Amino acid sequence: MHTRWLMPGILLCVFVLSLIIHRFELLDSYLQLIVMYIGINIILTLSLNLINGYMGEFSVGHAGFMAVGAYIASFLTVKVIPAHLAAWLFPVAVIAGGMGAALVGLVVALPSFKTRGDYLAIVTLAFVMIVKSVIENIDALGGPRGFLGMEKLATLPWVFFWVILSLWIIRNLVYSNFGRGVLSIREDEVAGDLMSVNTRQVKVLAFTVSSFFAGIAGALFAHLLQFINPRSFDIIKSTDILIMVYLGGIGSIAGSILGATVYTVLLEILRPLGIWRMVLIPLILVLLMLFRPKGIMGLREFPWFVPLRDRLAGRLPRNKRGSS
Amino acid sequence: MTYVFQQLLNALQVGSIYALIALGYTMVYGILTMINFAHGDLFMVGAFFCFFAAIFLNLPFVPVLVISMVGVALLGVVIERCAYKPLRQAPRVSAIITALGVGLFLENFTLALNPYPKQVPQLLANTTWIFHGVSISSIALFIVILSLLLMLMLDLIVRRTMVGMAMRAISWDKAVVPLLGVPVDLIISLTFAIGTSLGGAAGVMYGLAYPVIDPYMGIMVGWKAFISAVVGGIGNIRGAMIGGYILGALEILVVAVMPSTYRDFVAFVLLLILLIFRPYGILGKPHPQKV
């Protein structure tokens, strides 16, 4: 029985710790930055994993959703919300960014009803390019020069809070009726449809949740970097997130955390290599695809992330449980 | 009127380059149903081969073109053998991601060797003829004619030779063809070689028309060419040619009536509209699902 409260207890402690670290500057600011990057990348990786890993579609649109979230939130905190209220209303701006991205995600989901596989990749790719060129053509958003003036509102406690929220919500989604619908689309969409899964509903929900959190991550990213421009959200950004998903493992929460952490840290460690770092990283990705195509934790889950009911449902040992 | 002709020539020049690159996408897709996302970067490598052959070996145009085409073709085959072949039975997503990885690798490797943009020397004398008020650059004309020749050759190879017949057979049915004694691996490698060499040729022509080259130039041009292939119906060779010229014409048209910053926007919106209303492109055919 006490295990039920173990997880929330630990999380609360860590949250308090993050508040203390933030308040008293206990951690070197560079390290804090890295930790926050990891957090933002976890949100991005897990939310993309919902589409690419759990649902088995191939979206490369995450950079676009991030951009929508980042620009909406930044516009709000810089141009709309009075400066003295910005710190207080920051969550509102972040949520607005997420909602904006979710709305756009809904529109992008529509073509995915009809077309399969490669075509979603093309549609989302076109979407990233369109978002970029729309922003470049809006002067109020700074056009190609970028947008600045944000205060550094994304702090360690906030990032931690959003990471936990996204993990919790996406876990809940995965271990629900809709989540099983998502998995059935990956396994065999036609069979899923014939087993009463309303595939449209499932896709709409998955895309909305996924793009919502990408927007949240974008909003946090903007208020951590304090400067964004359209090039921060180009196809390279999407590729980064893809690498984290397929490095950590498809269809896995633990894998998403692992992928985001390993990749972010690896990039920092390899920084002295300069440009050769960017030569090495794609090479790692290719080798990964050749030798472990589902990623480190592909289709497997760490038991902590599995709700109790699903964990105890069967009689075989837990480690035999697959993606669900 | 002269303005229209002038723009038409520009459209043909851009369209030729798109069409040549689009062919590489569409040939690989036709035979492996795989999007070779690294193809745009092979085009870029072609332009850099052209630069190196011209600067360091001091060669004239024809050997430069041959070196670039052969070099890129070899690179294409090496990539296919090392990175794509082991994944033929794997989920298609693995192959797509590998291709993205290979593309990034090519970009960054080239960047590591060439931190600054390079200027391709003038390989051909450029004369400009004024014909009824329309100025025709010899290079533009040359690019269009050479592209058309290459495309004609490809069309002949695909339609008239044993290799072409084998290619069409493999794209039709991968299971049965090996039973007929067709060396599938060899044909696939040849397809890569031919497809990527056209990309290499496009890289050389790009270097003639727009001499400043950089390692990231393959990204946007590659995507445009890819859109061309989709517009024409991916997997369809003649479709890719038509698609390239359509996109070239469209871009020139957009720039003529709107600020040039809208060029990419319109190209991608066109792609989206097309995918919604005619997802299999102009010449492509839908594949019925089997239950």
Next chain:
Amino acid sequence: MPVLETHHLTHHFGGLAAVSDFNLAIEPHELVGVIGPNGAGKTTVFNLITGVYRATDGSISFADTEIVGKTPSEITSLGIARTFQNIRLFRELTVLDNVRVAHYAQVRYNAIEALLHLGRFQTEEKSILEHSLDLLASLKLESYTDELSKNLPYGLQRRLEIARALATRPQLLLLDEPAAGMNPQEVGQLMEFIQWIRQEFKLTILLIEHQMHLVMGICERLLVLDFGETIAEGKPREIQNNPRVLEVYLGETQ
């Protein structure tokens, strides 16, 4: 009153008529077989009934509702479930989850409740789990609950497909070649099994089969298709002696 009724059901692929003027009325609790040579249009009939294809012409009514034009998931939620000629399980999911997926339309919690695991979520999930485990137990699959479905032996995969179909709580079950790949002894067991699920789950069953032994043994009525046309209909004994059927169907197999 019939459970399922089709009138002039017709379907063209391009210019080719895969099914033409197919008329069928199945009474509650009946067990009807559709036979015919390969390519006769049998599976197409199933695909039309379950909404995978939209009929070119004709109507299908199920429990007094017109279902032509509805999506497969809508039709399944109305009470028609099916299995597939070549097994189409969710291979990377566990046996349990294969069955749980099929409860999709029965769930009464909304997306918000699902995202927060609140409200009706807990009780609903509990009852889905119980129903799934009961179903697996009654089909003797309970010892494989947590196994990935791709790891099951062939025969059990077929049985799991039926379990999954039953999880949608159908009135009408469509079985597409349930005996494919089975030896005579297994076919014997399958015949008993089909009779048993019909009683146990109060089902009406329509099945496609090639094994004449099975069809003649359990079906109460047969339809014979050839090139999309219904060439005979009647009791198994009548069909067995129908000269046209012998010529087209049995003649071909010999």
